[in-house]
Amino acid sequence: xxxxxxxxxxxxxxxxxxxxxxxxxxxxxxxxxxxxxxxxxxxxxxxxxxxxxxxxxxxxxxxxxxxxxxxxxxxxxxxxxxxxxxxxxxxxxxxxxxxxxxxxxxxxxxxxxxxxxxxxxxxxxxxxxxxxxxxxxxxxxxxxxxxxxxxxxxxxxxxxxxxxxxxxxxxxxxxxxxxxxxxxxxxxxxxxxxxxxxxxxxxxxxxxxxxxxxxxxxxxxxxxxxxxxxxxxxxxxxxxxxxxxxxxxxxxxxxxxxxxxxxxxxxxxxxxxxxxxxxxxxxxxxxxxxxxxxxxxxxxxxxxxxxxxxxxxxxxxxxxxxxxxxxxxxxxxxxxxxxxxxxxxxxxxxxxxxxxxxxxxxxxxxxxxxxxxxxxxxxxxxxxxxxxxxxxxxxxxxxxxxxxxxxxxxxxxxxxxxxxxxxxxxxxxxxxxxxxxxxxxxxxxxxxxxxxxxxxxxxxxxxxxxxxxxxxxxxxxxxxxxxxxxxxxxxxxxxxxxxxxxxxxxxxxxxxxxxxxxxxxxxxxxxxxxxxxxx
Amino acid sequence: xxxxxxxxxxxxxxxxxxxxxxxxxxxxxxxxxxxxxxxxxxxxxxxxxxxxxxxxxxxxxxxxxxxxxxxxxxxxxxxxxxxxxxxxxxxxxxxxxxxxxxxxxxxxxxxxxxxxxxxxxxxxxxxxxxxxxxxxxxxxxxxxxxxxxxxxxxxxxxxxxxxxxxxxxxxxxxxxxxxxxxxxxxxxxxxxxxxxxxxxxxxxxxxxxxxxxxxxxxxxxxxxxxxxxxxxxxxxxxxxxxxxxxxxxxxxxxxxxxxxxxxxxxxxxxxxxxxxxxxxxxxxxxxxxxxxxxxxxxxxxxxxxxxxxxxxxxxxxxxxxxxxxxxxxxxxxxxxxxxxxxxxxxxxxxxxxxxxxx
Numbered sequence: 001x002x003x004x005x006x007x008x009x010x011x012x013x014x015x016x017x018x019x020x021x022x023x024x025x026x027x028x029x030x031x032x033x034x035x036x037x038x039x040x041x042x043x044x045x046x047x048x049x050x051x052x053x054x055x056x057x058x059x060x061x062x063x064x065x066x067x068x069x070x071x072x073x074x075x076x077x078x079x080x081x082x083x084x085x086x087x088x089x090x091x092x093x094x095x096x097x098x099x100x101x102x103x104x105x106x107x108x109x110x111x112x113x114x115x116x117x118x119x120x121x122x123x124x125x126x127x128x129x130x131x132x133x134x135x136x137x138x139x140x141x142x143x144x145x146x147x148x149x150x151x152x153x154x155x156x157x158x159x160x161x162x163x164x165x166x167x168x169x170x171x172x173x174x175x176x177x178x179x180x181x182x183x184x185x186x187x188x189x190x191x192x193x194x195x196x197x198x199x200x201x202x203x204x205x206x207x208x209x210x211x212x213x214x215x216x217x218x219x220x221x222x223x224x225x226x227x228x229x230x231x232x233x234x235x236x237x238x239x240x241x242x243x244x245x246x247x248x249x250x251x252x253x254x255x256x257x258x259x260x261x262x263x264x265x266x267x268x269x270x271x272x273x274x275x276x277x278x279x280x281x282x283x284x285x286x287x288x289x290x291x292x293x294x295x296x297x298x299x300x301x302x303x304x305x306x307x308x309x310x311x312x313x314x315x316x317x318x319x320x321x322x323x324x325x326x327x328x329x330x331x332x333x334x335x336x337x338x339x340x341x342x343x344x345x346x347x348x349x350x351x352x353x354x355x356x357x358x359x360x361x362x363x364x365x366x367x368x369x370x371x372x373x374x375x376x377x378x379x380x381x382x383x384x385x386x387x388x389x390x391x392x393x394x395x396x397x398x399x400x401x402x403x404x405x406x407x408x409x410x411x412x413x414x415x416x417x418x419x420x421x422x423x424x425x426x427x428x429x430x431x432x433x434x435x436x437x438x439x440x441x442x443x444x445x446x447x448x449x450x451x452x453x454x455x456x457x458x459x460x461x462x463x464x465x466x467x468x469x470x471x472x473x474x475x476x477x478x479x480x481x482x483x484x485x486x487x488x489x490x491x492x493x494x495x496x497x498x499x500x501x502x503x504x505x506x507x508x509x510x511x512x513x514x515x516x517x518x519x520x521x522x523x524x525x526x527x528x529x530x531x532x533x534x535x
Numbered sequence: 536x537x538x539x540x541x542x543x544x545x546x547x548x549x550x551x552x553x554x555x556x557x558x559x560x561x562x563x564x565x566x567x568x569x570x571x572x573x574x575x576x577x578x579x580x581x582x583x584x585x586x587x588x589x590x591x592x593x594x595x596x597x598x599x600x601x602x603x604x605x606x607x608x609x610x611x612x613x614x615x616x617x618x619x620x621x622x623x624x625x626x627x628x629x630x631x632x633x634x635x636x637x638x639x640x641x642x643x644x645x646x647x648x649x650x651x652x653x654x655x656x657x658x659x660x661x662x663x664x665x666x667x668x669x670x671x672x673x674x675x676x677x678x679x680x681x682x683x684x685x686x687x688x689x690x691x692x693x694x695x696x697x698x699x700x701x702x703x704x705x706x707x708x709x710x711x712x713x714x715x716x717x718x719x720x721x722x723x724x725x726x727x728x729x730x731x732x733x734x735x736x737x738x739x740x741x742x743x744x745x746x747x748x749x750x751x752x753x754x755x756x757x758x759x760x761x762x763x764x765x766x767x768x769x770x771x772x773x774x775x776x777x778x779x780x781x782x783x784x785x786x787x788x789x790x791x792x793x794x795x796x797x798x799x800x801x802x803x804x805x806x807x808x809x810x811x812x813x814x815x816x817x818x819x820x821x822x823x824x825x826x827x828x829x830x831x832x833x834x835x836x837x838x839x840x841x842x843x844x845x846x847x848x849x850x851x852x853x854x855x856x857x858x859x860x861x862x863x864x865x866x867x868x869x870x871x872x873x874x875x876x877x878x879x880x881x882x883x884x885x886x887x888x889x890x891x892x893x
Binding site for chain 2 (some may be wrong): 099322326343344345347348349354356361362363364365366367368376377379380383386387388390430434522
């Protein structure tokens with residue numbers, strides 16, 4: 001019944017005869033402001049690795065949370081072995097044999113490894129006290145099986161992120177699961193650890209466990225996956241056997257019409273150096289650097305793309321520039337004036353402003369209206385004497401709503417009633433009202449629909465034309481390639497590549513982003529991957 | 536397809552019904568006030584609505600309302616101030632000390648007796664300083680507001696006792712030859728036939744209302760309570776704003792201490808004991824969310840009146856003081872339950888509107 005909208009890609013697999021263990025039918029999930037899932041029909045095939053792919057905000061994690069009982073669907077049904085089930089919380093899901101490894105770490109840092117693994121399902125002696133010895137022994141076995149050397153008594157807060165992810169995996173393995181959901185389990189793992197995980201996955205498959213696997217690493221997915229399902233903007237696009245498809249097929253399905261192609265950036269006037277950054281450094285607590293001696297220039301009218309894998313330090317870099325990390329060191333000049341202030345408000349006054357990555361957590365004040373959110377960063381400009389001037393405020397908001405075509409019936413309605421794309425435009429509006437010179441957009445298109453994406457692209461491009469210096473961050477290669485006049489690639493906190501619009505290709509960006517990771521698929525770095533940030 | 540056809544009519548009818556319910560829930564503090572006043576007006580006819588009684592009730596309300604105004608700022612940022620009752624006591628004792636004993640300067644061997652105006656300035660300044668210490672501890676050392684102000688509750692109460700070894704400063708009339716008479720006027724004096732303390736409440740409420748609705752500072756207070764991280768990344772100076780909020784709370788407490796000491800013409804170290812709880816109750820009753828970011832000064836004033844009217848009305852109805860406590864407690868908890876119901880309903884309405892738009 002799925003509408004076939006893309007004629008280019010043939011429907012490669014007929015899956016109707018493959019055995020299904022879990023069936024989600026017409027799952028819809030509505031949040032205030034967004035439709036996260038829109039009548040999704042998702043099959044989990046028995047004893048296979050069912051890979052789920054989609055851009056950020058496509059609804060993968062939401063779907064998994066619904067299957068695991070963490071969230072309830074607005075409408076729709078779930079059938080396990082052809083019997084309808086209602087999982088109202090994670091314990092009920094566990095009782096049905098559905099386990100989940102969360103994308104966000106869900107461990108309690110104040111408890112030990114063994115205590116975390118058995119949290120909420122403690123093994124009891126005589127039905128009363130916790131059988132610590134048994135739990136510890138079992139934990140040791142599990143950890144050994146994952147080829148790690150972690151003490152079951154160690155506090156989780158003392159482990160590094162990769163080890164915590166191993167504990168998270170061990171916790172899922174400690175339960176008897178029929179279906180195991182893994183939401184980006186490898187995001188913090190090294191290559192060797194990934195290999196171990198894949199071995200464990202194959203063992204589980206041999207035992208008949210069905211696995212749902214989410215990751216952004218495409219080659220990894222084709223290596224481990226049996227079935228591939230693509231989600232886009234809350235809708236299920238297609239499911240196919242991994243054997244029948246290619247990376248190109250996945251990307252085409254994933255990006256759909258390719259939102260970047262809806263908008264082609266033409267104007268490329270680039271002016272003088274607007275901002276100069278030298279030796280920007282943010283030490284990591286416990287050694288090393290989150291931002292590792294970064295130097296670069298930003299020109300007026302330029303869109304500077306910043307690409308890198310998760311944890312490469314892109315967001316940390318712009319956070320430092322925005323003044324969110326007062327402990328960062330380094331020198332910044334805007335229009336050859338040295339910037340001395342270290343706080344956010346001082347940086348805003350100096351014309352450097354950030355549209356943060358996490359709209360809900362860092363961009364919006366949820367209980368406030370659209371009007372109040374848009375004005376929050378620039379209230380001082382709309383006063384007469386000591387008091388705010390409602391007339392001036394209203395005019396400024398009206399102007400912004402028009403300029404960014406924010407679709408809102410009444411600016412006094414709560415910000416949460418807007419769609420994701422319009423919420424994002426409000427955050428951009430808030431930044432623009434501070435009359436910045438440098439505008440930093442951290443994943444501005446995350447979790448918004450295709451139409452809103454192309455609008456954000458258009459706005460960004462228009463701002464560059466007006467002479468703003470724009471730093472544009474995205475994890476989506478195509479977006480970075482389409483939008484940027486110049487691209488910096490980061491890996492492990494350092495700049496590992498710089499490409500002009502003409503010389504940049506997907507391969508070059510991926511290769512540069514993998515420097516220092518030893519990832520599969522980047523055997524020989526192409527092109528300029530040395531640190532040539534000083535120009 | 537069949538369902539989508541049936542939806543609009545059903546939805547629109549439900550929307551109007553929810554709209555009415557929403558209106559009732561939003562104005563619940565005001566409705567509660569009308570109910571409480573109406574009940575006592577009927578059962579205690581006619582003395583409850585007599586001019587004299589209205590003024591007495593308003594005088595009682597004024598004290599709690601002043602504390603609650605300061606507390607509203609604190610709670611809007613997501614904080615809490617448990618020290619206001621103790622600061623009330625401390626301010627009263629400072630005023631008592633300055634009137635009866637003056638400022639002793641041993642080095643010069645003289646005793647300074649400040650004028651009443653100076654006494655007001657000094658005691659308000661000290662109370663504000665105590666508020667500033669609260670704010671400083673909370674913002675610089677990252678201490679939870681509950682803990683920091685709990686500590687201050689003990690400290691301020693301790694100082695209040697120390698000022699006269701636990702004894703009362705009695706007969707705070709001053710002496711004409713020292714030019715420090717007239718303290719009792721603050722509590723007893725009238726302007727246009729209305730007690731000063733009620734005027735002070737009105738003025739403070741208006742100023743606070745203006746600050747919360749018409750100044751960047753006020754907007755920042757809401758933003759911090761709504762989402763501190765977003766506010767910070769928008770350039771709001773979190774620490775400074777929070778510091779000011781606790782100073783405002785201390786400032787308001789000082790006036791309550793002065794008013795009480797003046798009305799009694801005496802300062803007792805236990806003055807204001809547990810007043811912080813009444814103030815919090817008024818704020819919460821007025822619809823301000825303890826999580827911060829939602830609420831208003833107008834709501835707080837109404838909340839203070841509900842508590843005040845309820846208290847005085849029950850006394851006049853000869854309800855035992857124990858039942859009074861039971862009733863007050865139940866009203867407060869009920870208010871918060873209604874608050875939660877309203878929040879959940881608002882979220883559901885937002886969802887409905889969203890679905891309608893799609």
